[in-house]
Amino acid sequence: MLMTTTIRSEARARHPEDALFERPAYLRSVRSSAYPSRVVLTREPTVAPSRRRTPWRALVILAGILVVLIGVRVATPGSGISLTDIAQDFVTLSLSVVIESLPFVILGVLISTVVQLWVPDRWFFAVLPRNGLLRRGVLSLLGVLLPVCECGNVPLARGLVVRGLSVPEAMTFLLAAPILNPITIVTTVQAFGWSDGIVVWRVLGGFLIANAVGWLLTRHPDPDSLLTPDFRAACAAHAHDVDDRAHRLRRGAGMVTAEMSAVLPALFVGSALAGLIQVAISREALVALGGDPVLSVLALMTLAFVVAMCSNVDAFFVLSLGSTFSPGAIVAFLVFGPMIDVKMLALMRTTFTARTLVVVTAVVALAVAALGLGLNLAR
Amino acid sequence: MARWIGPLLALVAVVATLWLAATGKLALYIHPRYTVFAVVMAVIGGVAVLAGSFFLLRKDAKDARAAVHDHADHDHADHADHSDAAHDHDHDEIGPGLLARPRLLRSLTVGRVLIIAGALVALLILPPAALTSATAQNRALATSADALQAPAANLVGTDTSKFTVKDWASLLRSGGESAVAGQTVQISGYLLDNGDADVVYVARLMVTCCAVDAQPVGVPVYLPDWKKDHKANSWVKLTGRFQQNPSGSGAVPVVIVPSEFAGISEPDQPYVY
Structure with missing residues (x-):
């Protein structure tokens, strides 16, 4: 018995492809060239017997977790727990943000993984202009191809930075993509038609402000320092294996879990904050300011920050608020909401430093307020 | 912990979404037009997360064995300026910035436990409810x-x-x-x-x-x-x-x-x- 396993494992170790097989994918390129002997070292015969059981153990653990989760849910379908109205509504509101965003986040994570692993550099960077201004302009239109909601854009932007996009470019994409995408534009036209120039100003304003912020960030002496140290380290680590094309499916699965670990906690915290603010702040107080040319702009920007709504549908939401808002206020809501809100800040904090987000939020808020007030005064 | 929070939260949310859809209660939270999209993405996301977790578990098991059988010449705890130190951090989602601040690291772990507990209670234990x-x-x-x-x-x-x-x-x-x-x-x-x-x-x-x-x-x-x-x-x-x-x-x-x-x-x- 011992004999056979020893022989088998040695045979495995000698097969070069198999020696690489067990390594985490991203270590492979480095290790196999720099430390070839070590790869073989870890394939000692004594390891062999337990290795054969490993896939089963992993499967059993996963199946166990899944059964427990499903069991807990099925066992407590209408359990007698009843909360006070406010606590109940906090839970319902937070969950609705989570459940609504989750599919978009999953889609964003999957697209980000595909872009990182399967899109060759020559496609990706060849189509982008060299000139910084044009390049950011093109990137802000990327949302047309990838009509993912803003929460799905965060994992995608992270993937693009890992692929070598600069920080200002990623920020331009993040701010512009939720507005400059076909679904958002269509729903805005459905909601408002072409009257009052709301659609035009939303699209144009979103494009200009996103690119202005992008340009501003290029003025920073060291744009990479705008990223969190942890994300910078992750980028540096990934830089090694960009051109490693082996076992992409397995690496992709690993990337998906790693990205979920980065993004999902932020999504849950952001959603809980959005739910909490909603039960704490009376919406009527904000909506009541609707007609005032100055206050309505600020009120709707605050509302956009608080409700943390998907850009694809926010146009219908403003319509349904039931108050006649000034066009400037509506444009401010429709431009500010997709760029910055509670949930987005929590998500973006996975990637950018708090200071960066404060500056970007302030610049975007000032620019949007100027846009909204300008439209109201020009009428 | 840092590596497992994503898969865990994802599985909790996926199970909750699919259960709500199966019992017809998903519409308490989102507009019915998103039901199909939510279910499809939950299934795809669930499969991807399970696959990723499977490889992660296998790698952990292998690393554990490697640690037992390893010789002193490659100590995993040694986070010297070595190329694989960066890799290990990346994989653990713990960057060098955090390793230098153990108290922050501890409070982050507490935070993660709270997030998972909150998600479990809210998504899997509390009964689904409409807005009051x-x-x-x-x-x-x-x-x-x-x-x-x-x-x-x-x-x-x-x-x-x-x-x-x-x-x-x-x-x-x-x-x-x-x-x-x-x-x-x-x-x-x-x-x-x-x-x-x-x-x-x-x-x-x-x-x-x-x-x-x-x-x-x-x-x-x-x-x-x-x-x-x-x-x-x-x-x-x-x-x-x-x-x-x-x-x-x-x-x-x-x-x-x-x-x-x-x-x-x-x-x-x-x-x-």
């Missing part, structure tokens, strides 16, 4: 004609027996009194106080995307001195007919005068879309 009417009470009635106008065009001349509160509200807003006068109405909703002693609104929450944007829509019902017998936010069903407002108030020219009116418990599906 109490919250709805602080949201203004959707009265903007624009909000309700779009679908109203298809309503004229169709079968009115299936009309919801929202359909009647749309018709009333867009077509005015002449569109509804004399029509028989059969609806259910909750009582929304709009500040009138004799006219109460029978309303439902209208959801455009998810429960966050829920906004009451309602139609006026003539019920003299209604506060005496009924409580705001309680659910009712009624049959009646649109007529000129008998109280003569100019603010609400047309109201439903009910012929049958009864209290009910909150329906399983309290929203309109």
Whole structure:
């Protein structure tokens, strides 16, 4: 018995492809060239017997977790727990943000993984202009191809930075993509038609402000320092294996879990904050300011920050608020909401430093307020 | 912990989403048009996360064995400026910035435990629930004609027996009194106080995307001195007919005068879309 396993494992170790097989994918390129002997070292015969059981153990653990989760849910379908109205509504509101965003986040994570692993550099960077201004302009239109909601854009932007996009470019994409995408534009036209120039100003304003912020960030002496140290380290680590094309499916699965670990906690915290603010702040107080040319702009920007709504549908939401808002206020809501809100800040904090987000939020808020007030005064 | 929080949260949310969809309660949180998308992405995401976790578990098991059998020449705890140190950090989602700050690291771990516990309780233990009417009470009635106008065009001349509160509200807003006068109405909703002693609104929450944007829509019902017998936010069903407002108030020219009116418990599906 011992004999056979020893022989088998040695045979495995000698097969070069198999020696690489067990390594985490991203270590492979480095290790196999720099430390070839070590790869073989870890394939000692004594390891062999337990290795054969490993896939089963992993499967059993996963199946166990899944059964427990499903069991807990099925066992407590209408359990007698009843909360006070406010606590109940906090839970319902937070969950609705989570459940609504989750599919978009999953889609964003999957697209980000595909872009990182399967899109060759020559496609990706060849189509982008060299000139910084044009390049950011093109990137802000990327949302047309990838009509993912803003929460799905965060994992995608992270993937693009890992692929070598600069920080200002990623920020331009993040701010512009939720507005400059076909679904958002269509729903805005459905909601408002072409009257009052709301659609035009939303699209144009979103494009200009996103690119202005992008340009501003290029003025920073060291744009990479705008990223969190942890994300910078992750980028540096990934830089090694960009051109490693082996076992992409397995690496992709690993990337998906790693990205979920980065993004999902932020999504849950952001959603809980959005739910909490909603039960704490009376919406009527904000909506009541609707007609005032100055206050309505600020009120709707605050509302956009608080409700943390998907850009694809926010146009219908403003319509349904039931108050006649000034066009400037509506444009401010429709431009500010997709760029910055509670949930987005929590998500973006996975990637950018708090200071960066404060500056970007302030610049975007000032620019949007100027846009909204300008439209109201020009009428 | 840092590596497992994503897969765990994802599985909790995926199980919750699929269970809600299977029991027909997903619509308590999001508009039904997203059901298919949510279910498909939950399944794909669940499969991807399980696959990723599988490889992660196998790698951990292998590393554990490697650590037992390893010789002193490659110590994993040694985070010297070695190329694989960066890799290990990356994999653990713990960067060099955090390793230098153990207290922050500890509080982050506590935070992660809290997030997972909160997600478990909220998504898998608490019973699913609609927004309570109490919250709805602080949201203004959707009265903007624009909000309700779009679908109203298809309503004229169709079968009115299936009309919801929202359909009647749309018709009333867009077509005015002449569109509804004399029509028989059969609806259910909750009582929304709009500040009138004799006219109460029978309303439902209208959801455009998810429960966050829920906004009451309602139609006026003539019920003299209604506060005496009924409580705001309680659910009712009624049959009646649109007529000129008998109280003569100019603010609400047309109201439903009910012929049958009864209290009910909150329906399983309290929203309109």
